[in-house]
Every structure is written in C-alpha cells, then in structure tokens.
Amino acid sequence: xxxxxxxxxxxxxxxxxxxxxxxxxxxxxxxxxxxxxxxxxxxxxxxxxxxxxxxxxxxxxxxxxxxxxxxxxxxxxxxxxxxxxxxxxxxxxxxxxxxxxxxxxxxxxxxxxxxxxxxxxxxxxxxxxxxxxxxxxxxxxxxxxxxxxxx
Numbered sequence: 001x002x003x004x005x006x007x008x009x010x011x012x013x014x015x016x017x018x019x020x021x022x023x024x025x026x027x028x029x030x031x032x033x034x035x036x037x038x039x040x041x042x043x044x045x046x047x048x049x050x051x052x053x054x055x056x057x058x059x060x061x062x063x064x065x066x067x068x069x070x071x072x073x074x075x076x077x078x079x080x081x082x083x084x085x086x087x088x089x090x091x092x093x094x095x096x097x098x099x100x101x102x103x104x105x106x107x108x109x110x111x112x113x114x115x116x117x118x119x120x121x122x123x124x125x126x127x128x129x130x131x132x133x134x135x136x137x138x139x140x141x142x143x144x145x146x147x148x149x150x151x
Contacts, residue, residue, distance in 0.1 A: 040138050041137040049102070050129050056101055059124040072096065076096060077093075090112060091106075092109075102131075
C-alpha cells in the first residue's frame with residue numbers, strides 16, 4: 001500500500017465516521033502492522049442493541065432471517081430484519097446470553113433498526129435498548145498466535 005493509498009483510505013474513512021475519532025495516528029505504520037502482524041482497530045462504525053424480556057428469543061425468531069432456536073449462551077449468527085416484501089431493513093450479528101440478545105449493527109443503521117423493532121414489539125414482553133458500548137477489532141495474520149487474556 002503506497003503512502004497515497006493509505007492517505008486516501010484515511011480521508012474516506014474519516015469522512016464516513018461523521019464526528020467519530022478522526023485521528024488514529026500514523027496511518028502508514030498502522031496499515032503495515034495490520035498487514036504484517038496484528039493491529040487493534042477502533043470499530044466506531046458498529047453499534048450494540050440489546051433485547052431483553054421473557055419473550056425476547058421467540059419474538060426475535062419470528063422477525064429475523066436467522067434460526068435462533070438452537071443457539072445457546074455465547075453463540076451467535078448473522079441475521080437480517082426484512083420488510084413483508086423481503087426488503088432488508090438491517091443486517092446484523094446476533095449474540096445470545098442468558099439475560100438478553102445482543103445485536104451488533106452498522107452504527108448508521110442502529111436508529112432505523114431500533115425504531116423498526118419497537119414498532120413490532122406490540123404484544124410481546126421485550127425491552128429494546130441501545131448500548132453505548134465501544135468496539136475494538138483485532139486483526140492481522142499473527143492473530144492466531146496471540147494468547148487469550150488472562151484473569
């Protein structure tokens with residue numbers, strides 16, 4: 001990746017972040033680290049929506065494109081919320097826990113997804129909330145060699 005390519009990539013990403021972190025330091029060094037070793041990346045492009053309540057799994061199962069029935073705590077799957085005509089409202093990742101279901105969605109689609117889910121939560125006992133959690137991604141060819149965090 002040339003200096004010009006790295007600079008252009010950073011300009012495009014900073015514009016897309018729309019007010020999020022705009023200065024990540026030395027873009028060339030970060031790009032080289034990502035290609036050669038491991039890099040930690042701020043994922044300000046993602047948002048977290050949590051669904052709680054006793055009917056959460058059955059309710060969400062009826063609405064999304066994925067099969068959530070057989071997932072256990074700690075498991076997840078990609079899913080989409082569709083209109084009645086099959087148009088995609090939002091695509092997201094799911095993660096099941098004992099108390100709620102987390103949806104990881106593009107930050108720019110989070111409000112649309114929350115509004116759509118709230119319109120559909122008429123007779124079921126579900127609680128839908130946005131969580132301001134920040135995401136970090138860890139990427140690179142040497143990722144498999146990293147040791148998990150110890151307590």
